[in-house]
Amino acid sequence: MVRLIETATVPILAVDVDGLVNGWNIKIAELTGLSVGDAIGKHLLTLVENSSVGIVKKMLEMALKGEEEKNVQFEIKTHGSKVDCGPIRLVVNACASRDIHDNVVGVCFVAQDITAQKTVMDKFTRIEGDYKAIVQNPNPLIPPIFGTDEFGWCCEWNAAMTKVTGWKREEVMDKMLLGEVFGTQMACCRLKNQEAFVNFGIVLNKAMTGLETAKVAFGFFARSGKYVECLLSVSKKLDVEGVVTGVFCFLQLASPELQQALHVQRISEQTALKRLKALTYMKRQIRNPLSGMMFSRKMLEATELGAEQKQLLHTSAQCQCQLSKVLDDSDLDSIIDGYLDLEMAEFTLHDVLVASLSQVMTKSNTKAIRIVNDVKEQIVTETLYGDSLRLQQAIADFLLISINFTPNGGQVVVTATLTKEQIGQSVHLVNLELSITHGGSGVPEALLNQMFESNGVESEEEGISLLISRKLLKLMNGDVRYVREAGKSSFILSAELAAAHKLKD
Structure with a gap:
């Protein structure tokens, strides 16, 4: 488009x-x-x-x-x-x-x-002498023109009018413009209804009395039965003494190019509306089973569960909360333009990584790809503050892309570093850098260009997802880099979080 x-x-x-x-x-x-x-x-x-x-x-x-x-x-x-x-x-x-x-x-x-x-029409309305040479000129720049004398008889009908209406000059000349040429029943050019007939008469009468008239929408059925829509402009005709002796009427038709552009625009708007309705329907239908899953989880939490079962249930809850938050993302511009409000809550990197990894395990198992979580224990157990669900969303997305472009039987390795800077007696600024390294030839440049918003590149489904995830990291004062090496490539994600004074070196 x-x-x-x-x-x-x-x-x-x-x-x-x-x-x-x-x-x-x-x-x-x-x-x-x-x-x-x-x-x-x-x-x-x-x-x-x-x-x-x-x-x-x-x-x-x-x-x-x-x-x-x-x-x-x-x-x-x-x-x-x-x-x-x-x-x-x-x-x-x-x-x-x-x-x-x-x-x-x-x-x-x-x-x-x-x-x-406009130039032709201005010249035409200013002329006082022999105007017929202009009116009857077959030049395509001359618009459809017809006219009436002071008594209402049709006294002008140029070649452009014949082409538009299908009625020849000799067939309409000396007929009453209102009623015989343009009317609602037995007229040459039939108007849609009585209201259109009355409105046309009002415009003609205004011009006849010397009043300025604005362009008005006008329409009629041509001889072929085709309905012609146009703009009507009416100008008074004066003699050499300045007395009104009739009116000239100019029709302005949309060019084929303009009609085509408007047609494409209408189709695009209709398509966008259909997609919006489909998206609204999908979101609503996803929320219903999601609510059922949350209810079932809460029921399970009330039963006697082992430590492993509780961890699995907690991971499921994290994924459900992430899905619910994504469904609420109706305004992607707030993410892309950087004005989305992030939440600030306590979490550990362990919970975020487990939930993110769980979202790609089915795909990795299908491709027999081994995922190695090589993040050190002291990092994953640190208590951090930030928007854990948005961080989880971004990590899961980059993990999935990495797996998609890793050969079957390959390996994906996740590592992380955590550095801190004290900004008060009880608060530390934490810089998280997480690397997702995968084998193979790497992610295609076209997809990376979409993520980095290269000029002239239109994003597709995967590209939009990567772009959103990168923007989420930027909201956390971070970003993402993609580094290619011999036989392997890495997404390097960074984010700025907070931690309490308990943070250990």
């Missing part, structure tokens, strides 16, 4: 909730002369003409409230080699971008360049 927008033949731009540009496709860069790199990060209002600031500001404010305006016209500045060409006139549809909570996180603008059409 990102690639499609970048290469679309219509101008497309996007902004975040602060109005800062975060999307600027090739077409808009070509029209304005402003490159993608120069546009990104600039406020949208600084890029539009002063006369359009109010229009764009209102449209942006409404879109950020979820009210999406369509067919809004404004002018955008040109830069560099395009400055002498003057501003670009765009007609724009605003589309609010939403996260999985349906919160608006930005706005995407799909536009159509109407600069050339």
Whole structure:
């Protein structure tokens, strides 16, 4: 979808909730002369003409409230080699971008360049003499134009109108525009309903009395039966003395490229909504058996159990708590952007490692991979403070990736070091470094690029998982490195935790 927008033949731009540009496709860069790199990060209002600031500001404010305006016209500045060409006139549809909570996180603008059409229309409405040469010109830049005299008879119907409606000029000339040409029953171009007929009449009458009229949505059935949707612009026609002698009507149709872009956008939104619904359904259905597992565990805890059974039950509880926390992760941006609140609780590295290892044992046994826990006793028994479940989640993820890319019959070794720094009489800052070493050729570069967010790389399922785990470590003032050696590779995880004064060297 990102690639499609970048290469679309219509101008497309996007902004975040602060109005800062975060999307600027090739077409808009070509029209304005402003490159993608120069546009990104600039406020949208600084890029539009002063006369359009109010229009764009209102449209942006409404879109950020979820009210999406369509067919809004404004002018955008040109830069560099395009400055002498003057501003670009765009007609724009605003589309609010939403996260999985349906919160608006930005706005995407799909536009159509109407600069050339606007120039032609301005010239046309200013002309006082022989306008027929312009109206009847077959040039594709001439929009569909029809007109009526002061009595309501159709007195103009250009070639573009014939192409759009299927009705020839001689078939509509000297017929009543309202009723015979456009109407609800026996008219050439049938309107949808009586309301559309009345609204069209109001627009014509306003223009006839000399009042300015805004562009309005307009639609009718062509001769072929196809329903044509467009924008209608009505201008009064004056004689040399300034007396209104009728009106000219201009139709503005969406280009095929714009229609295709809007179609793709609608499909993408529908697909995203379906995925959101599926994710919501899956989360709900997972919670039900998870609740049953937790209830069964609590019932077992009330029975007489041996030491080994209690340890297994404790490990199961840790995994259940981790799963429950992951199910609550509806806002991944809070992790990726680094504003997730971590918990602070007492734990031992032993419990975290046992729970993490238990999550990969089935996969390792299937591949006959031996897992060696080579972490020293004095490290795993230290009492630490931090978010043990998030640390457990990250370690389990890197263990699984390591096993996935270890040859059958291979070995995965886990080691750790713990260093401390006293920051008070009773508190130590603990730097944990945990290494997961595995044999084989290692994790593919493409997957590592996704984890490290290399430019232009789109994350897939495994890549997103690694990225989230790395971001969790960064929330703990840590990170992850991947080191390749001859015949083996290692994930080196670091995290900053706390410990009480009882911590031993």
